[in-house]
Amino acid sequence: MRYSIVSTLLSSLILVQPTLSQCPDYSSYSQARHEPYSTGKYALSYQRPSPECRTFNSATIESLIANISSYITDPDLYRLFQNSYPNTLDTAIKWHGTAANNSAEELTFIITGDINAMWLRDSANQLQSYLPLLEPSTSNTSIASLYRGVINLQARYLLTSPYCNSFQAPVESVIPPATNGAAASDTVTPQYSPDSVFECKYELDSLAAFLQISTSYYAATRDATFFSSFQWLPAVRAVLSTAKAMTTPTYSPADGSVLDSPYTFSRQTSRATETLANDGRGSPVGSGTGLVRSAFRPSDDSTIFQFLIPANMMFARYLASAADIASAISGQQSLADEMRSFASSIRDAINRHGIVTAPAVGNNTDRTTETIYAYEVDGFGSSVIMDDANLPSLLSAPVFGYLEAATDPVYQRTRARILDSASPNGNPYFMRGPVINAVGGPHVGPGMAWPMASIVRILTSNDEIEIYGALREIVASTAGLGLIHESVNSFDAGRWTRQWFSWANGLFGQMILDLLERKPQILKQSFQ
DSSP: OOOHHHHTTOOOOOEEOOOOTTOOOHHHHTTSOOSSOOSSTTOOOOOOOOGGGOSSEEHHHHHHHHHGGGTOOOHHHHHHHHHHTTHHHHHTEEEEEEETTEEEEEEEEEOOBSSSSEEHHHHHHHHHTTGGGOOOOOOTTSHHHHHHHHHHHHHHHHHHOTTOOEEOOOGGGTOOOOOOGGGGGOEEESOOOTTTEEEOOOOHHHHHHHHHHHHHHHHHHOOHHHHTTSSHHHHHHHHHHHHHHTTOOSBOTTTOOBOOOSOEEEOOOSOGGGSOHHHHTOSOOOSSOOOOOOSBOTTSOBOSSSEEHHHHHHHHHHHHHHHHHHHHSTTOHHHHHHHHHHHHHHHHHIIIIIEEEEEOSSSOSSOSEEEEEOSEEOSSSOEEOOOOSSSSOSTTTTTTTSSSOTTOHHHHHHHHHHTOSSSTTOOTTEEOSSSOOEEOOTTTOTTEEOHHHHHHHHHTOOOHHHHHHHHHHHHHTSTTSOSOOSEEETTEEEEEEOSOBHHHHHHHHHHHHHHHHHOTTGGGSOOO
């Protein structure tokens, strides 16, 4: 989405390479409070590194942050935007350069924050926050260059290890590989090299993320030449091959024999969500559904049933839109047709298997059952009825464009259930309390609400009372740090996880820009 108000706030883009030798470690820096504090009730810390310590300096974003102060009345809300929106540019552009064998091939290594590795999903979404700033540019000091660099590096990763989700820095960066102690006991097929892979959990949304960032860049620039110049086309074919392989059922439809799984994952762990059942194959899946398996969720937790509906939604959506890029490249119409056909078949499969009948939520007197989207299904008639805070989620289906509008009736029934745990048949992972009320998940566990889910709640609502309430809880629940945490205890704002979660910070800023377009009057209110 492009924002007309935002466009009036922007000026020319300038990149200033920082000098990092004397800069504090942001993992530690972001856990302490720094003056000047905001003048509101919560006295939020100023958390931006000094300009010389930022990993990417942009005059455009500085202009946007300064000018938006006239649209936001509350000092704590403004400080939270001021800290969070530029967080990826300030702290997470770990390296930006070119390929060793092609000086025209830009590469961008973006860490997720407090983990020194690049997730396909996170890096795509971290740049998604700056989509309103993306303009066509051949300069290697532009937002466009960051996008091209991420697309090129993700393509390299997918051609190396398409089943993996998180990767080490490219060799050109001379950044040593990060150590993942949890992965030391992993038994994974296909095998991978820890020199290039940080962790190899197969997640369908990781494949979708590559298509997502590709679509975003193309929609803003219409630069088809870029996509035909490097490794994008082979990477798309790797994505298609991987996803189609993961439609393999557990049993042969012909004789019931157990089929080899294209991917298996086993880990020695005390957490059930960190490994797959059945010797690394995961729970059985049925044949002929048309859905694509996902061994792990966007949270990096293992799926209960491998047909993860939000991931299939996201994959279908961006596979179809990325087909427009292939269509614009000479000689690639057959690839584009294959992408559109596969996307359409997945949509049909979601409608057939992902929409289920469940007991009505709450104490409805007019009906006892209702049709909703399941979170996961297995193709044998079983389903998981819940939602998880991590994106893609069922709650976020309109945000990533699978649904054209949040008014879709099946989505509205699903949304009501997701945001309800007090009534019978509600979401088991919706956390309630005096501090924050939001979806959580098994990744951190019961009682821990995710502000990211509150942000998505705002993005999918037109109800100003609902938006105000969710936004007020976010502002009040940063424990004075002024950053968006991964999760917050719904009864104690002082108990939280991951203050340096760059994607969540950027998503908060993205939401503020969305409200600037849709509901600017809310930004004029007090959140004290």
